[in-house]
Amino acid sequence: MTETVTGKVVITDPAGLHARPAVKLTKLAKSFASDIDIRAGEDGGWINAKSPSAVMKLKARHGTTLHVRATGADAQGGVDALVDLVKRGFG
Amino acid sequence: MMGQRAEQIFHGQPAAGTMAKGPLHVLPGTRQETAAPAAGEDLAAALERARSELSRLIGNEKGAAGDILEFQLALLDDEDFLAPVIKRMAAGEPWRKAWREMLEEEIATYRDSGDEYLAARANDLRDLQMRVLGTDQDMSGIGRGAIVVAADLTPSRFLQISRLGVSGIALSGGSATGHVAILARERGINMIVGLKTAVETLPDGEQALIDAKNGLLIVSPSARTLAQGAERMAHEEKERKAAQAMAKKPAMTADGEPVRVLLNAANPDDLEEISPEICDGIGLTRTEFLFSDGLLPDEETQTRVYERILAWARGKPVTIRTLDAGGDKPIAGVTADGERNPFLGLRGLRLSLRKRALFRRQLRALLRAAIHGELKIMVPMVSVPEEMVQARAQLEKARQELEQRNVPYGDVSFGMMVEVPAAALMAECFDADFYSIGSNDLIQYTLAAERGNPEVSWLADGCNGAVMELIARTVRAGRRLGREVSVCGALASEPAHAACLLDAGVRVFSVAPAMAGPVKLAISRHAMAKGSKNK
Numbered sequence: 001m002t003e004t005v006t007g008k009v010v011i012t013d014p015a016g017l018h019a020r021p022a023v024k025l026t027k028l029a030k031s032f033a034s035d036i037d038i039r040a041g042e043d044g045g046w047i048n049a050k051s052p053s054a055v056m057k058l059k060a061r062h063g064t065t066l067h068v069r070a071t072g073a074d075a076q077g078g079v080d081a082l083v084d085l086v087k088r089g090f091g
Numbered sequence: 092m093m094g095q096r097a098e099q100i101f102h103g104q105p106a107a108g109t110m111a112k113g114p115l116h117v118l119p120g121t122r123q124e125t126a127a128p129a130a131g132e133d134l135a136a137a138l139e140r141a142r143s144e145l146s147r148l149i150g151n152e153k154g155a156a157g158d159i160l161e162f163q164l165a166l167l168d169d170e171d172f173l174a175p176v177i178k179r180m181a182a183g184e185p186w187r188k189a190w191r192e193m194l195e196e197e198i199a200t201y202r203d204s205g206d207e208y209l210a211a212r213a214n215d216l217r218d219l220q221m222r223v224l225g226t227d228q229d230m231s232g233i234g235r236g237a238i239v240v241a242a243d244l245t246p247s248r249f250l251q252i253s254r255l256g257v258s259g260i261a262l263s264g265g266s267a268t269g270h271v272a273i274l275a276r277e278r279g280i281n282m283i284v285g286l287k288t289a290v291e292t293l294p295d296g297e298q299a300l301i302d303a304k305n306g307l308l309i310v311s312p313s314a315r316t317l318a319q320g321a322e323r324m325a326h327e328e329k330e331r332k333a334a335q336a337m338a339k340k341p342a343m344t345a346d347g348e349p350v351r352v353l354l355n356a357a358n359p360d361d362l363e364e365i366s367p368e369i370c371d372g373i374g375l376t377r378t379e380f381l382f383s384d385g386l387l388p389d390e391e392t393q394t395r396v397y398e399r400i401l402a403w404a405r406g407k408p409v410t411i412r413t414l415d416a417g418g419d420k421p422i423a424g425v426t427a428d429g430e431r432n433p434f435l436g437l438r439g440l441r442l443s444l445r446k447r448a449l450f451r452r453q454l455r456a457l458l459r460a461a462i463h464g465e466l467k468i469m470v471p472m473v474s475v476p477e478e479m480v481q482a483r484a485q486l487e488k489a490r491q492e493l494e495q496r497n498v499p500y501g502d503v504s505f506g507m508m509v510e511v512p513a514a515a516l517m518a519e520c521f522d523a524d525f526y527s528i529g530s531n532d533l534i535q536y537t538l539a540a541e542r543g544n545p546e547v548s549w550l551a552d553g554c555n556g557a558v559m560e561l562i563a564r565t566v567r568a569g570r571r572l573g574r575e576v577s578v579c580g581a582l583a584s585e586p587a588h589a590a591c592l593l594d595a596g597v598r599v600f601s602v603a604p605a606m607a608g609p610v611k612l613a614i615s616r617h618a619m620a621k622g623s624k625n626k
Contacts, residue, residue, distance in 0.1 A: 015208075016208075018208055019158045019159050019161070019162035019212065019215075020158040020161065020162075022162065022165075023158070023161050023162050023165045026165060026169075027165070048171050050169075050170075050171075051169045051170070051171035051172060052162060052165040052166055052169050052172070053166055053169050053171060053172035053197070054169075054171055054172075056162070056209065056212070057200070057201075057204070057209070059204065059206045059209060
């Protein structure tokens, strides 16, 4: 029940994680019960993927690799959904 | 983030003034007034009010502006974002203080992030901060010489900003003939409206050039553009000085035909800064401004306001227009809500004849003030002669009411605005002591082009032949009957249109105070066309 799942994806949206994608990503993350964190690049600090303020301040721009980490019952679904959203260019 | 940017040109429409440069000041969240917070509101209730406001605003927005509002809305449900506020409240701090200070820190973080996009969002946090506090737009950061950009401004906000000595104002909303643009012309403020960009995306603090004559906002102007701008500004300055020299002289055409130039006034405070020497009297006083705080001043208060204006004029005639609410000037609690077409609805005299007690209160105050000078009462938005009959009956009743109370009153003349084509066509059938042409409405009704709609405002050309014919016809009617005809709308304040008004026979102009000099200069440069001199 407490397994941790990870994933990663490169941001292809030219504008990066700006206001609209940040809102979309956090809304999607909130639809999962698991705790979901993201970070920008290998060395970035983990932040709560359900907080638009934190996601915005991540300053994740075009070409950045976004890492996703989730813990909880629906962790796998959460990671897959977020990775898919970024891949689709937040469409 | 302040590196060398490429020059960017944004197009809008000219509304007032000429050219100036200065740093951009982006005012967020001026799309609509916020609702007033309830007394004793707590954080939860304030957040809820902000949520519903934002949801409502998002409904009208698309694209970048909508996304940014969505982001604000998302922050209100962000537990991490709100946590520091909750923590400070738990330590006994009042929520307003906690919220304001937490946002202040957050704004600084965004602004100093070294990331251009994030820095641009600092304004949105400011907007959110103010929205939750339920306080009005924060104008404190606007410096002298700034070019203020906003989605739109209410007249009250415009007036606040206009007193700060700004270089100019650029709005993505509004229209060149709207109320705020009229105010800008009166105050000689450089203004562009209908700017084609989401103002939130403009870089705050960046140098810009506002070319209000051509409706352009040039952000990060190149050295070449700046040099050209400096040349233009030098020329404008020369013209401005010539106009200033002309302002205190009586107006006269190049071939010696005398013209009277009156002023349009909004309130006595504005007049204090103006010398009566620049005019032959006041041709229009807009009394809606008395009501701008939503309260209807009593008879005494109104009497004192009108007396102040008469005292300022020092014996020169003063025309005061009765309440012209409705259309683009709604007043809460007075004008009708939910009209499908307010411009064709209950406005001006039509409304006054429905709110007769309010109308007579104003008439009594005017009659009382008339003891102190030459006062002319003018009623707006008259369509048929019967309305003047009814208006005069109310004036008579107001006199009787004063007599019953043994309150002294003076003589007034009683005239009408000509702004409906029906009134221009049949001017001699109306029982009016004088006519004053309200060009803004006359143009919009003649050309069926709503002045608030930037898509069709190009049709509203002041020198349109049909409009000029209606003006010339009214002038001829006035001459036959020995009644004064003036033009008090925005058309009279435009130096470029002085020639065609003179050719139409107009000899009395009522202009925005800032335009008295430029209009007199334009009149002095025009020689009457042969044969039109005594038309």
